[in-house]
Amino acid sequence: MQEKHPYCPLPVTPMMPVVHCSSRLQAQWKTGAIGKRLEECGLKLNLQKSAIVDCKDSRRPRRMYTSSLPFCYTFRPRGAKNRYGKLFDSFLPAVSLEATKKMLRTIKSWKLSRQTTASIGELAARYNPILRGWLNYYGHFYKSALLRVFDRFEAALVRWARRKYKKLLRHPGRAFQWIWRVARRQPQLFAHWRAYGWAGGRAMGAV
Numbered sequence: 001m002q003e004k005h006p007y008c009p010l011p012v013t014p015m016m017p018v019v020h021c022s023s024r025l026q027a028q029w030k031t032g033a034i035g036k037r038l039e040e041c042g043l044k045l046n047l048q049k050s051a052i053v054d055c056k057d058s059r060r061p062r063r064m065y066t067s068s069l070p071f072c073y074t075f076r077p078r079g080a081k082n083r084y085g086k087l088f089d090s091f092l093p094a095v096s097l098e099a100t101k102k103m104l105r106t107i108k109s110w111k112l113s114r115q116t117t118a119s120i121g122e123l124a125a126r127y128n129p130i131l132r133g134w135l136n137y138y139g140h141f142y143k144s145a146l147l148r149v150f151d152r153f154e155a156a157l158v159r160w161a162r163r164k165y166k167k168l169l170r171h172p173g174r175a176f177q178w179i180w181r182v183a184r185r186q187p188q189l190f191a192h193w194r195a196y197g198w199a200g201g202r203a204m205g206a207v
Contacts, residue, residue, distance in 0.1 A: 027052045094142035095149075103134060103149045113159035120182060123160070124189045127153075132191040139195065150192040154179065 019034070021027040031052065035045040115123065131153070139146050161175040162168045168175040188194050 024052065094145035095138040099138060100145075100149060103138075104152050106130070107149070107152050107156060110156070112156040113163050115160060116164040120157075120161075121189070123157070128191045135191055135195050143195070146192075147196075150196070153192070 019027070019030055021030060031045075031050065038045050110127065112123065118126070131150075134146065134149065135143075157179050158172060158175045161178050162172060165175075165178070168178060182189065183193055186193075187197070
């Protein structure tokens, strides 16, 4: 079950340990105490993947301190809607720029356009475990921040279709439409199509 703390609207989940504090001094003291306790257990706190961040949003406009966790999430004020549909700033995490760049490099390393002997179903079976893992880890908060990654994957699929089918080679628009038609027929084929309701690079209902 997700919990919230009065000092910060960030949900606490098993995948992201969060310690809420009322001041920077308290946060620094708790960081040291946690590090000491881990050492007693034969473990070590990874300071590169730990940070003190400011839960700043529209209710707490005073900026005390900010930071981010570059290896996974970046914390900053982001647009959100309340239950009445009104927009406001809320302190929310999303996938970091560094993590996004790493995923984009991974997609590039797959060289999808050269895998013309494979069917689109085989590509889905090959890469869905990775795409699903990214969604489960980085898409837990502010899922729309991952759209850049899946846009790149969609573009790679279009290049693959152009090389696989001669009638699409000189027609990128037609190749995009071909992917779109596959998505319409098989919306569950790729993990990100299932997650976003995508059809050929068009995301619907991402939050």
